[in-house]
Amino acid sequence: MMKELPSSAKVVVIGGGIIGCSTAYHLGKLGLTDTVLLERKKLTSGTTFHAAGLVGQLRTSANITQLLGHSVSLYKMLEAETGLGTGWRMNGGLRLACNSERWTEVKRQATTAHSFGLEMHLLTPKEAQDLWPLMQVDDVVGAAFLPTDGQANPSDITQALAKGARMAGVSIFEDTEVIDLEIDKGKIRAVITERGRIECEKVVVCAGQWTRAFGARFGVNVPLVSVQHQYMITEAFGVPSNLPTLRDPDRLTYYKEEVGGLVMGGYEPNPIGWAENGIPEGFHYTLLDSNFDHFEPIMELALGRVPALETAGIKQLLNGPESFTPDGNFILGEAPELKNFFVGAGFNAFGIASGGGAGMALAEWAVKGEAPYDLWPVDIRRFGRPHFDTDWVRTRTYEAYGKHYTLAWPFEENQSGRPARKSPLYASLKAQGACFGEKLGWERPNWFADLSTGEKAEDVYSFGRQNWFDAVGREHRAAREAAVLFDQTSFAKFALKGRDAEAALQWIAANNVGRKHGTLTYTQMLNDKGGIECDLTCARIAEDEYYIVTGTGFATHDFDWIARNIPDGLNASLVDVTSAWTVLSLMGPKARDILASVTSADVSSSALPFGQFRTIGIAGAPVRALRITYVGELGYELHLPVEYAGAVYALLMEKGAAAGLVNGGYRAIESLRLEKFYRAWGSDIGPDHTPVEAGLSWAVKMKSGIAFRGREAIERQLKSGVKKFLACFTVEDPDVVLLGRETIYRNGQRAGWLTSGGFGYTIGKSIGIGYVRDPNGVTAEHVLSGDYELEVATERVKAKVSIQPLYDAESGRVKM
Structure with missing residues (x-):
């Protein structure tokens, strides 16, 4: 007999995949025991059940890396807490580089990892092969290894999160479809299900590829579309269980061990969409027909890396639709169109890696009214007018999918939908x-471009000085x-x-x-x-x-x-x-x-x-x-x-x-x-930085006596001091390219990372901006008294520091 729905709840979570269950779990941990999770079919039956399950952490944003790190921390202890197996294994993750520019990208990623406090080692091809003996490395220039990356079983980890949520007092109802929302004067009043009405204050929609259509019914724009994503599962052929996950971006492929065999998938440059006219009614626990012809180029690239695949038995070529977004980042936050309508969707096939952290962020956002820290790269408010057009979203999303493993060039522009x-x-x-x-x-x-001299108005990308x-x-x-x-x-x-x-x-x-x-x-x-x-x-x-x-x-x-x-x-x-x-x-x-x-x-x-x-x-x-x-x-x-x-x-x-x-x-x-x-x-600057930390106190009306939001926090900082302070850096060698995210070293100790980088043509030097950090406190004197280096693509270069402009327009004087 089915459990009766409650008549009211503080928060209703819609969707029982890993994101919804993680959100419910974290809401329970925050003490919101009157949380209800609704799943129209069975937990994991949307797209979670066919996820590959790789868990990587490094992103270009420190805070998104931190969010993914929360996933790892959670997955490490979840089995002990709930008694349910999760399949979590922290075997580490390898990323290969097969040409000089990819190797530069990897070295810059290593610098980024060091900036954010994430352990990452650069390896020779032989060292990488020792960790992953199944691969040939004739074309490998080098590799990166992140020891704390891993893999999990998506369905198992979701069920463990659901059990943890129930243990915290959250109610979970399967086979309960949400039919409508009751909205009065712009406020959510209730969720209407096929089994009854639940009065509530807040709704968190984690409905995967269904989220765009559901949100649109209430004027909420969630820019995502479904794309077919395939990966192959082999029969067992002696693959060791301690194998790290492997990403081979130059061959567009990824790998993980599974029951003595391999899972191998990839991101082809010509993706195939799905459900362009709407997701079929009742679609759940359903896979799409395997498309061997479309997968064949990926398979050929994989054979060049793992020759043993040629003789390994193929258990399944799994084809499942996943929701992807126009910029390849997932979508979190409160919808700007409707108060108390929160979204967690569009995970671009890395929902398992993101699940733990995304659920934590959504729960805190719903409870406290703001994200736990700056999540601008994934904030739903980064979208705008073009994203209301599904055709435009689809075109741009296909481009983003095709770029999943291509080189992430500095200053690269999208070409589609323009x-x-x-x-x-x-x-x-x-x-x-x-x-x-x-x-x-x-x-x-x-x-x-100067057309009179034959310059062409087009970007030519590189990691050095570009053509413009x-x-x-x-x-x-x-x-x-x-x-x-x-x-x-x-x-x-x-x-x-x-x-x-x-x-x-x-x-x-x-x-x-x-x-x-x-x-x-x-x-x-x-x-x-x-x-x-x-x-x-x-x-x-x-x-x-x-x-x-x-x-x-x-x-x-x-x-x-x-x-x-x-x-x-x-x-x-x-x-x-x-x-x-x-x-x-x-x-x-x-x-x-x-x-x-x-x-x-x-x-x-x-x-x-x-x-x-x-x-x-x-x-x-x-x-x-x-x-x-x-x-x-x-x-x-x-x-x-x-x-x-x-x-x-x-x-x-x-x-x-x-x-x-x-x-x-x-x-x-x-x-x-x-x-x-x-x-x-x-x-x-952003939500994690105050005017005091950013050197902008002069733009705050503290002497006016006028009340404004945030005033008390600024008063406290002015009295107690800050632990980071924004500074400007230059390096003498004009060939050193600063892009942002390079590591700052003060007196030989890691002290932060650059937030911006570029070149100053008047002063003739590369310029970086970033926060000098110290948990014991930072002042202007502290910043200026240090001896600085910047780590650029794993190489340290001497740098000078300033907290004043480098150029004065009135005098025309270079100040550094």
């Missing part, structure tokens, strides 16, 4: 040699010596309106936005720990209106943060006006002269000082001229209605020609901002 969102100037800029990148669907000029290096240098120097024009139309732009707009924004913003009309305020927005959730500019348009400008990729995230934090009862509403405004950023020492030549308005320093804006006329357009800069030079962001873009751009280029005005792209912006030690959200 162009999608274009500035009005796109065609004109393309004709002038723009090489475009893409962010959140927007086409943005990264750099400009000199072109970006030209744009950089123009910004320092003359003037440059950047098309930044892709900026996310919001209007905050209402009689209480100032009161609302004063609570949300850390800086004082209560200034007079025509004033710009650069500000962070903080969480309760003082962490930086947003980093943006607010322009005071009127008594009851602000114009807010933030980064292209943060449109969904920042809009969600601001809208959610408007205090109850205040009259203030937020509207996304991104598509209404073109932005032309005119930067450089000759910017004022050029601007004065195209308008009759007074743009002198006295009439339009730094930190102010005025509405001026250019070519018939009403232009908001914001006196602000992200490149460290005299400059203006010119915000104008999109229909005027062509005319204003043409006039600026015509009048600016004599002054040396040129087009510029985002890679020059990056180079220029590094020299000025300007911070970038998502790398240098």
Whole structure:
């Protein structure tokens, strides 16, 4: 007889795969015993049951690596806690490199691992073969070994998590399909199942490949699609049980031992989708037909590595659909479209590796209202308008699948689904040699080729200096010596309106936005720990209106943060006006002269000082001229209605020609901002970093007496000090390429990692930004008193440190 459903619960988890069971387990551990997990069929019957079960940890983000490390820690003790076998074996993981550039990538990964405190060893081909004697290594240049990687049995580990959840008081119901959600005035009231109604406050949807369609019913966008993924299981042929997992990315394949045989799968460059018109009704515990023809190229690549596969018996070629995402990262967090609707889905065939940590993060997110630490690479709010179109999502996802094991080149751009969102100037800029990148669907000029000399507007990737290096240098120097024009139309732009707009924004913003009309305020927005959730500019348009400008990729995230934090009862509403405004950023020492030549308005320093804006006329357009800069030079962001873009751009280029005005792209912006030690959200600053730690205390209104979110945390830090502090590093050798994630050593001891890296053309040096860390406390004096090295692809190089900008625009003086 089936157990009766409860009439109410605090949290309902939908989906009984590894992610749902892990979330329920962790909710139970947090004391939420009135949690209910609902599974429409049987636990693991969606995609978990056919997962391969490899558990690797290293990612490019320290926090995602930490999250995967939580999975390992959990899996090590779960059997002892629950009494159920999990199949967990920590035999380590090998990753091969078969050419010089892959070996460079692996060495950079080793440096990243060391930065994050993860043990990783570089091996010779013979040492790798000693660990994995079944393989031939004639083409292997080297290998990496992570001792704490491992493997698990997906179904067993999920059942153990489910038992652990039950032991903590969580109720689990199988054969219970969720039919609907009851939502009243934007709030979740109940989950409606085929067996009855459960009143609840929060829902966590971990429904795998079903999550996109389910979320869409309630206006929630979850960008994932189903892709067929195959792996082969051999008969036993004497494979030792202590074999590490093996990833052979140059041959697109992975391996693990199973019952004396091997599991071997891969990521083909031409994936096959599934269920493009919807998942069949009742689909569960179901595999797809094996596609031997499609798998044959993978098999041929594998035979070159493991010749014994040629004679090994094939037990099964397993073909199961998995949910994949447009960027290859999974999806976690509270949906921006619906409060208390949490998502954990799109695990790109590494759900077992992620399961323990993802469940922990989702549980804490649901209970505490925020992630346990910055999870921006997997945050659901990283998506935006293009991701509502399933066809676009599918096209981009197939590209991401095909790149799963390809070299992860620095600065690599996606090619599929482009162009999608274009500035009005796109065609004109393309004709002038723009090489475009893409962010959140927007086409943005990264750099400009000199077509007159035969330069081609296309990226050629490498781990050294790439083909655009000199072109970006030209744009950089123009910004320092003359003037440059950047098309930044892709900026996310919001209007905050209402009689209480100032009161609302004063609570949300850390800086004082209560200034007079025509004033710009650069500000962070903080969480309760003082962490930086947003980093943006607010322009005071009127008594009851602000114009807010933030980064292209943060449109969904920042809009969600601001809208959610408007205090109850205040009259203030937020509207996304991104598509209404073109932005032309005119930067450089000759910017004022050029601007004065195209308008009759007074743009002198006295009439339009730094930190102010005025509405001026250019070519018939009403232009908001914001006196602000992200490149460290005299400059203006010119915000104008999109229909005027062509005319204003043409006039600026015509009048600016004599002054040396040129087009510029985002890679020059990056180079220029590094020299000025300007911070970038998502790398240098974020929810785990406070203004005090980031050297931005000057932008916090502590002396105002005005209450704002995060104020108490900042007060505590100012009194007690911090354990990390942001600094800027340079190396003398211009051939050393800094990309970010290189390890910082202070006085010979590991002290952190770089958050950003690049080259400063004015100072002629590579530049890195990163936090110097010490559990005993860090001050500016501590930072400056150290002797520094940076580990770059396992090699240590001497570095100089600064906590000030490296270049001063007013004097033109290099400071380092």
